[in-house]
Amino acid sequence: MVEVKEMPFNEKFTIVQDNIEFSNILLEEFINKHLGKDAVSELHKRIQPGITHIPKDASIEEKYEIAYSNWINASKNNFQFIRERMGDKGLKKFEQADVAALKASNASLALSMLNMIKRIAPIYGFRMTAKELTYQLQWITPFSISEITGERVIIDIPRCKILDYPDTDDLCNIGCQSIYSQWIAEQLKVKMEYAIQGNSCTCLATPLN
Numbered sequence: 001m002v003e004v005k006e007m008p009f010n011e012k013f014t015i016v017q018d019n020i021e022f023s024n025i026l027l028e029e030f031i032n033k034h035l036g037k038d039a040v041s042e043l044h045k046r047i048q049p050g051i052t053h054i055p056k057d058a059s060i061e062e063k064y065e066i067a068y069s070n071w072i073n074a075s076k077n078n079f080q081f082i083r084e085r086m087g088d089k090g091l092k093k094f095e096q097a098d099v100a101a102l103k104a105s106n107a108s109l110a111l112s113m114l115n116m117i118k119r120i121a122p123i124y125g126f127r128m129t130a131k132e133l134t135y136q137l138q139w140i141t142p143f144s145i146s147e148i149t150g151e152r153v154i155i156d157i158p159r160c161k162i163l164d165y166p167d168t169d170d171l172c173n174i175g176c177q178s179i180y181s182q183w184i185a186e187q188l189k190v191k192m193e194y195a196i197q198g199n200s201c202t203c204l205a206t207p208l209n
Helices: 007-034 037-050 062-107 109-120 122-139 169-188
Strands: 146-148 151-157 191-199 200-207
Touching: 007 037, 007 062, 007 122, 037 062, 062 169, 122 146, 122 151, 122 169, 122 191, 122 200, 169 191
Parallel strands: none
Antiparallel strands: 146 151, 151 200, 191 200
């Protein structure tokens, strides 16, 4: 097993909160554009009952867990709402909008430098990218890395945290396997492949030429 720098809970909590805000802005713009303001209000009413208040005196781990549950609640309702109101074609439109928004929000100088390093020294660049990806993955679910080289990374997820929650197949199939993978491929030039069995998953990441 390969050791990975551990992400502290305060950073996990911040990232979850940032993702909730990112999704809220994206969904409001998308739903308002395609379905109108009334549909935005309807979606908010659907999500609201599942939101848990985060106590100020809670531990940072407890805050992360509550925020994570709120993110799950919003995300699964978002996908369900779009499917109900716009069908599978609407979900495809949303996937495209989400990937574009992810690319825009992550178009930093550091990312440009990393991609330049990958062009000059592809093996070294891929290892740098892989280390950053596996670090960032920690806010989503526990995992281990069985292999990391300049040509591939194997990530073993014995029990996906997302799938521990009910009605979250869309987060797995659309969120992780489609939206996240498209973004990673287009912006970081990394191909993600998944072997899923029940709530467990093995991810294979390889560089794209």
